[in-house]
Structure formats: structure tokens, C-alpha cells
Amino acid sequence: MSPDEPGEVRGGDEILLAFARALRAGGIAVTQDRAHGFLASAAELGADDPVAVRIAGRATLCASPDDLARFDQVFEAFFNARDGLPRTRPAAPTEPRFTDFPEEDASGEGEPTDEMVRAAASATELLRQRDVASLTPAEKRRLDGMFATLRPRAPMRRTARHQRWHRGQVDASRTLRSSLRRLGEPSVIEWRRRGTRPRRIVLLVDVSGSMSSYADALLRLAHRLTQALGQAAGPVETFTIGTRVTHISRALRIRDPERALVAAGETVPDWSGGTRLGETLRFFLDRWGQRGMARGAVVVVFSDGWERGDTALLGEQMARLRRIAHRVVWVNPHRGKDGYEAVQQGVVAALPHLHDFVAGHSLATYAELVEVLADA
Amino acid sequence: MEPSSMPGSAREVSALLGRTGYLCDDELATVTYLMLAMQRPLLLEGEPGTGKTALAEALAESLELPLVRLQCYEGIDSTQALYDWDFPRQILHLRALEAGGGADPEEAEKSLYDERFLLARPVLAALQQSPALLLVDEVDRADDEFEAFLLEVLSTWQVSIPELGTVRAATPPLVVLTSNRTRELHDALKRRCLYHWIEHPGLDRELQIVRSRAPEVSEALAGQVVRVVQQLRDRDLQKPPGVAETIDWARALHHLGTAELDLETASATLGALVKYREDADRVRHALDQLLRT
Numbered sequence: 001m002s003p004d005e006p007g008e009v010r011g012g013d014e015i016l017l018a019f020a021r022a023l024r025a026g027g028i029a030v031t032q033d034r035a036h037g038f039l040a041s042a043a044e045l046g047a048d049d050p051v052a053v054r055i056a057g058r059a060t061l062c063a064s065p066d067d068l069a070r071f072d073q074v075f076e077a078f079f080n081a082r083d084g085l086p087r088t089r090p091a092a093p094t095e096p097r098f099t100d101f102p103e104e105d106a107s108g109e110g111e112p113t114d115e116m117v118r119a120a121a122s123a124t125e126l127l128r129q130r131d132v133a134s135l136t137p138a139e140k141r142r143l144d145g146m147f148a149t150l151r152p153r154a155p156m157r158r159t160a161r162h163q164r165w166h167r168g169q170v171d172a173s174r175t176l177r178s179s180l181r182r183l184g185e186p187s188v189i190e191w192r193r194r195g196t197r198p199r200r201i202v203l204l205v206d207v208s209g210s211m212s213s214y215a216d217a218l219l220r221l222a223h224r225l226t227q228a229l230g231q232a233a234g235p236v237e238t239f240t241i242g243t244r245v246t247h248i249s250r251a252l253r254i255r256d257p258e259r260a261l262v263a264a265g266e267t268v269p270d271w272s273g274g275t276r277l278g279e280t281l282r283f284f285l286d287r288w289g290q291r292g293m294a295r296g297a298v299v300v301v302f303s304d305g306w307e308r309g310d311t312a313l314l315g316e317q318m319a320r321l322r323r324i325a326h327r328v329v330w331v332n333p334h335r336g337k338d339g340y341e342a343v344q345q346g347v348v349a350a351l352p353h354l355h356d357f358v359a360g361h362s363l364a365t366y367a368e369l370v371e372v373l374a375d376a
Numbered sequence: 377m378e379p380s381s382m383p384g385s386a387r388e389v390s391a392l393l394g395r396t397g398y399l400c401d402d403e404l405a406t407v408t409y410l411m412l413a414m415q416r417p418l419l420l421e422g423e424p425g426t427g428k429t430a431l432a433e434a435l436a437e438s439l440e441l442p443l444v445r446l447q448c449y450e451g452i453d454s455t456q457a458l459y460d461w462d463f464p465r466q467i468l469h470l471r472a473l474e475a476g477g478g479a480d481p482e483e484a485e486k487s488l489y490d491e492r493f494l495l496a497r498p499v500l501a502a503l504q505q506s507p508a509l510l511l512v513d514e515v516d517r518a519d520d521e522f523e524a525f526l527l528e529v530l531s532t533w534q535v536s537i538p539e540l541g542t543v544r545a546a547t548p549p550l551v552v553l554t555s556n557r558t559r560e561l562h563d564a565l566k567r568r569c570l571y572h573w574i575e576h577p578g579l580d581r582e583l584q585i586v587r588s589r590a591p592e593v594s595e596a597l598a599g600q601v602v603r604v605v606q607q608l609r610d611r612d613l614q615k616p617p618g619v620a621e622t623i624d625w626a627r628a629l630h631h632l633g634t635a636e637l638d639l640e641t642a643s644a645t646l647g648a649l650v651k652y653r654e655d656a657d658r659v660r661h662a663l664d665q666l667l668r669t
Contacts, residue, residue: 034567041410041570045386052406059407059570063563065421068573159451176463180470180488197451197519237559250560286614291424292517292558316654320614 012047013039019053019078020061026074028067034060050079128363133213133333140216144257146363147220152228153374154198154235155298157326161195168193198235199326201225201373202294204284206303207268208242208275214333214361215271216261218302219252221366223260225373226252237293241280241303242270245287275306277346278313285320298376299325300369302360304334307346315349322353327376331360331369382412397588398427398434399581407572408435417530417551419515419566422574424556425618429513431574432552436509441550445511446498448518454525458535460495469493489539499526500535506545509552516555520562527565577619579606585619586626593626600637601626604666605649611662613655624648639667 020035030038037060045052054075062068127135127143135143164171171192179187203222207215219238226236226249240246251263265271288294299321307314322328330350334340336359342351351357356372359365383389389412390405400408408431411418420428436443446457466488473484502510512526529535530551534544553569555561577585583602586593593601602622609616617625628648634641643660650656 029563031567037414037416037570041414044410044413045406055403055406056410058403059410059572062571063566064557064560065573161451161453173463176467177461180463180466181485247560282612288558290614291556295558 016042016047016053019057019074022078023057023061023071023074026070028061028070028074029063030061128367131333131337131361132217132363133361143217143363144220147224147257147366150221150224150228150363150367150370152225152370154229155201155327155373155376156196157199157296159195159197162192163195165191165193167191198229199376200235200237200293200297201229202289202297202299202325203236203238204281204299204301204303205238205240206242206275206277206301207240207271207273208306209272210275210304210306211302211333212272214302217366218360219248219261219264220257221369222248223252223257223264225370227255239284239288240264240268240270241277241284242268243273243276243280244270245280245284246270247288274308275303275346276309277303277305277307278309278311278315278317281314281317281321285317285324289321289324294321294325296326298327298329298373300329300331300373301350302331302333303346304332305330305342305344305347305350307344307349311345311349314346315353318350318353322355327355328353329356329358329369329372329376330354331358333359333361335359336361336365383409385409392438393431393434396434396437397585398430398438399577399584399588400427400431401577401581404431404572404574407570411552411570412550414570415548415550417553417569419553419555419561419569419571420574421555421557421571423576423616423618425620426574426576427619428554428574429511432509432511432513432554435550435552436511439509439550442505442508443511444498444502444505444508444549445513447513448515448522450517450519452518452522454522456497457499457522457525458497459500459537460497461489462493462495466493491540494537494540499529500543502549503529503533503535503543503545506549507547508549510549512551512553514556515553515565516558516561523562523565527562527568530565530568576609576616579603582606582619582622586623589623590627590630593630594635597629597634597637598626601629604637604642604663607666608649608659608662611658613650613658614652615650615655617649621649637667639663642667 016039017035020030020038024030038057041056041060042053045056047053057075058068058071062071124142124146127139127146130139130143132140132143162169162171164174168191171190174190174192175187178190179185181187203225205215205218205222211218222236222238226238229236236252237247237249238252240248246268248264248267251267252260254260254263285294318328330347332347335357342348342357358369358372360369383392386402386406386409389409390400390402393400393405393408407418410416420431422428433443435441469488470484473487496504498510502508515523515526518526533548534542536542576582579602582605583598586598586602587595590598605617605622605625625645625648628645629637629641632641632645642663646656646659650659
């Protein structure tokens with residue numbers, strides 16, 4: 001560790017704390033207690049040994065492989081910058097690449113009359129049916145608010161555990177326990193049934209170029225599902241796919257939709273890139289799906305099926321997905337339009353492995369999708 | 377744990393684990409040392425087959441602590457992790473009291489909730505036996521309610537049983553949690569833990585591991601096996617072989633009396649190494665190439 005310039009002597013802890021601040025700027029969630037743990041473990045190993053500091057930091061401040069990579073970057077930049085202390089702000093978070101936000105436009109609204117309410121009501125219904133890609137910014141903004149009208153219900157699965165119920169099977173242990181209270185005299189028979197729990201839903205949202213006009217609406221849908229079906233670490237997990245796979249569930253757990261979408265936008269590095277569905281799907285399955293994320297889950301793929309890569313690979317991976325997942329739903333924004341035929345090679349390859357193939361271009365179709373999910 | 381038996385540095389940890397046949401790199405040894413020195417739980421993540429569970433086992437063995445294992449699964453709840461009452465024995469006890477002639481009901485009830493009818497599940501067992509090593513395996517499979525419960529135990533080291541009172545560990549048990557990252561764990565839980573991501577070992581280390589775990593395998597064969605496996609991990613397989621698979625394969629080849637790896641015995645024993653049909657096809661294809669170079 002370098003800074004021994006005259007007049008700028010700092011205690012070891014201050015340097016470490018400055019480093020922790022640099023990490024925070026670099027995108028790692030360094031909380032007070034974590035920083036404390038870092039200081040304690042660095043002290044334990046010897047704070048003057050860079051290797052020890054690095055190990056202590058990785059163990060106490062990081063919480064995922066992504067964090068580890070960021071940590072190493074910041075560590076390099078921080079301790080190899082010889083010009084004193086932390087002027088370097090490494091790995092600044094990238095600019096939000098979200099371009100699809102509705103622009104601010106001033107729309108003065110006066111007192112609503114009955115007429116206006118009726119007109120608004122039918123306009124709302126129309127808007128529900130409109131293709132989200134064809135909306136003006138003002139219409140889009142109104143539609144954004146309408147996502148809150150979706151009422152998702154979670155698909156349920158049965159659990160191994162039983163619950164108390166007023167009929168069903170005899171609950172022997174509870175019956176015993178209650179008779180125990182009467183010194184072994186027989187008492188009321190208790191009943192039980194298998195419990196239920198929400199089944200996990202995994203959303204894979206294609207954010208490649210050909211889907212860019214739908215990406216915003218689809219992420220709003222994902223946000224709505226995430227919010228409605230469970231808050232912290234709930235049963236909805238969302239990934240974006242394009243040229244790579246990005247896990248954005250954490251961003252979507254932010255309650256406010258606008259802030260959540262900005263956070264998601266900052267996370268995703270490959271907006272409007274190409275599509276290599278087969279490869280990204282394989283990556284998803286290797287990294288997450290097979291280990292349990294998709295196992296027994298309802299998996300929803302949002303994509304138009306424009307595959308630039310190998311469609312045989314896509315078919316293979318869809319077959320794999322189907323074997324792991326409880327139900328595979330493909331949502332295609334073009335499905336509901338007049339004259340649509342499933343001719344894109346990607347769709348053709350995936351079709352035999354799907355449970356449901358549904359439309360997804362308007363709020364009305366999203367409402368239908370919500371029903372499909374609830375019954376899955 | 378006696379303070380004297382505690383390893384005093386990362387190097388000692390490494391040596392201690394090495395004696396049980398678990399060979400770890402410096403970073404893992406250091407983190408393990410920190411875990412012992414600071415009494416913080418250790419959260420291990422990494423690809424399946426990189427030795428997360430094995431570390432806990434080796435640690436318990438080398439520190440001569442009882443290993444209490446809690447396997448997590450979807451739907452696990454606190455009664456499966458903490459304790460339950462042994463109803464049949466309670467009933468029997470009650471009958472015995474009756475047969476012995478009218479016991480005082482209050483006394484009878486009190487005697488029912490005695491420690492001998494308590495079935496200690498892993499977490500309670502670890503607190504009672506402490507010092508012990510509690511392995512919470514695959515914590516990502518449990519639900520987040522369970523995670524919250526775990527967090528509570530990990531921060532207070534005590535469990536309250538309404539009928540009996542509070543059980544508190546005299547010395548907090550050492551805790552190793554493993555996760556396969558099927559879901560993101562809660563931040564609060566991660567904050568309590570030291571974190572380490574285990575990678576597949578490099579060539580030399582894996583060779584050492586195979587030699588120490590399967591000493592019967594000849595050095596030449598072990599070398600060939602490890603080289604092939606290391607190269608296979610770069611190819612794209614649905615499930616790249618872990619260290620355990622490497623050892624299995626080496627043992628399988630040894631049992632067949634193989635002195636040198638050839639394509640025929642290799643393909644015949646592939647079942648020990650890869651677990652998917654598609655992978656087996658790919659490996660067979662690659663082996664041909666690998667063995668020739």
C-alpha cells in the first residue's frame with residue numbers, strides 16, 4: 001500500500017475505509033456493518049499486507065461472483081494508483097440506456113365531465129387493445145399507469161407439508177397431541193390436507209434490437225408480476241436475454257415502477273443488440289436453470305423468435321428447458337397480429353417444445369397472459 | 377473448542393485440512409481461518425462438485441468436532457430444523473403414569489414436556505452439542521421464511537422452546553453454509569457471513585487431490601485423467617465434471633486394471649464422469665482428439 005507522502009499520513013483504517021467507499025462507488029453494496037467486518041478481518045490478517053487485505057475484502061464485502069469481479073477491478077485501480085489516495089473512481093456505473101421512457105409533456109387537465117369520463121373510459125379500453133409499439137409518448141405514459149390494473153395470481157403447487165383443515169386426511173400427530181392434553185382420553189379427530197405454495201415464475205425477456213419497441217412494456221409487466229406476487233426474494237425471477245443473460249430481479253423489486261425500470265436499465269448491458277437465443281438460453285440453463293431456478297417453475301420466454309444463431313441449438317435448449325420446467329410459455333408480440341404465421345426459424349424450432357404459445361403486444365394480451373400463468 | 381486446538385494462522389488451517397485429504401488454496405485457507413478467528417459463519421458458493429460440502433466435513437474432522445448437517449429443501453420449516461416432540465413416547469409415558477395409579481394431572485403434564493421426549497433436529501442439536509460444526513447444506517433450496525429463521529439463530533445462538541425454556545449454546549457452533557445459487561440469498565443473511573466462491577482446482581492441485589483421495593491409482597493414470605478432465609471443463613458441457621467425478625473416474629479406470637488411458641476403456645467408463653447423454657456424446661468425440669495429442 002502506497003501513500004506515504006509527507007504530510008499525508010493516514011491511519012490504516014482510514015485507507016481501508018476510503019477503499020470501501022471506492023467499492024461503493026464501483027457498485028458494491030458496502031454497508032456500515034460490512035465495512036466494520038472488513039476492518040476487523042483485515043486487522044486479523046494484517047492490514048499492511050495487500051494480499052491479506054484483498055482476501056479479507058473479498059470475504060467480507062462481496063456477496064456474489066459479480067461482486068468479486070468488481071472488487072478485483074476496484075482493488076487494482078485503488079491500490080495501484082500511486083498518486084496518493086482515492087481520486088480514482090473506477091468502474092463508474094454505466095449511463096442508463098433506457099430510451100423508451102415517455103417524454104414529459106404538459107397536459108393540463110380541467111374538471112372532468114361525464115362526457116369526458118365516458119370518452120376516457122372507451123379510450124382506455126381502446127388503449128388496452130393497441131399494439132404498444134405503435135403508441136405515442138403520451139399514450140404510452142397513460143398505458144404505463146394501467147399496468148397496475150393487471151391482477152396477477154400465482155400458480156400454486158402442492159407442498160410436502162400438511163396444513164390443518166376441516167376435512168381430508170386424519171392428522172394423527174395433532175389428534176394425539178390434543179388427546180394428550182386430556183391425559184390420553186380420546187378427543188376430537190383433527191384433519192389435515194397437503195399445503196400449497198406459489199410456484200416460481202421465471203421470466204426471460206428478449207431485449208434484442210427487434211424487440212426494442214416492446215422491451216419497456218415487457219419489463220413493466222415483469223415489474224407488475226414481481227410486485228404483485230411477492231416482495232423480497234419472491235417467486236418471480238426475471239432475466240433479460242439478448243447477447244447475454246442478465247439477472248434483474250433485484251432491480252424489479254423496487255416498488256416504484258419508474259425507479260425499478262431505471263435500475264433494471266442500468267443492470268442490462270446489451271440493450272438492442274443481436275439475438276442469439278440458443279446460446280443465451282443455454283447459458284441460462286447452465287448457470288441458473290439446471291441448478292434449480294427453472295426446475296418445476298413456470299418459465300415464460302418473451303421473444304419474437306428472430307434467431308441470428310443456430311436454430312438447431314435453440315430447439316435443443318428448448319427441449320432441455322421443457323424437461324426441467326413445469327410449464328413453458330412463449331409470448332410473441334407478433335402472434336396476435338393479422339396475418340401472423342409462425343415462420344421465423346426460431347419460433348419454428350421452439351414450437352414443438354412449448355406448452356403455450358400466446359400473443360403479447362397489448363395490455364389486453366398481457367391480461368390474458370396473467371390468466372395463463374395463474375392456471376399453470 | 378479448546379483455544380489451544382484452534383489453528384493460529386491460515387497456513388495452519390491449510391495444513392490441518394491437508395491432513396484429512398482436503399487440499400485448499402491460500403484464499404480459501406485464509407477465509408476459513410477468518411471464520412474460526414472471528415466466529416462468523418462461512419457462506420460457500422460455487423459450481424457443483426468443487427468441494428463446498430467437503431470443506432465442512434474436512435473441517436469437522438480436523439478440528440475433531442461433531443458435524444451436524446442440515447440439508448435444506450423446498451418447504452423445510454423450523455420444526456424440521458429445530459425440534460419436535462416424540463408423541464408416541466409421550467403417550468406411552470402417560471399410560472405408564474396411569475397404570476401406576478392416578479398421577480396428579482399437572483405433574484403428569486409437566487413430566488410430558490421433559491427433555492427426554494424432545495427430538496433435537498440439526499440446529500438445536502448443534503447448539504446443544506456445541507462446540508460443533510453446523511453444515512447448512514444448499515441453503516438456496518429453502519424458502520426465504522426459513523432463511524429469516526436461520527438468520528435469527530445465527531445472530532443469537534439461542535432457541536426458545538415454549539415448554540422448556542431457552543437453549544443457548546455455551547460456545548457458538550462453527551457454521552458453514554453452502555449454496556448453488558439457484559436463487560439469490562437475502563442480503564441480511566449474506567451480511568452475517570464471510571463469503572467465498574470456490575472455483576474448480578487447477579491442474580496441479582487437482583492432481584494432488586486425486587492422488588490423496590485415491591492413492592491406489594497410479595501416478596501416470598491420475599495425471600492423464602486430470603489432464604483430460606481439465607480440458608473437458610473448457611468444452612461446453614451441460615454439467616462439467618467436478619472433482620468428485622474426476623476421482624470416481626480415476627477409481628473406475630483403476631478397477632478395470634487400466635494402466636494407460638485409451639479410447640475404449642475411457643468410453644466404457646464415461647458414466648463415472650458425465651451424467652448427461654448429450655455430454656457423453658460430446659466427450660466421446662473430444663476424447664478421440666484429446667488422447668491423440
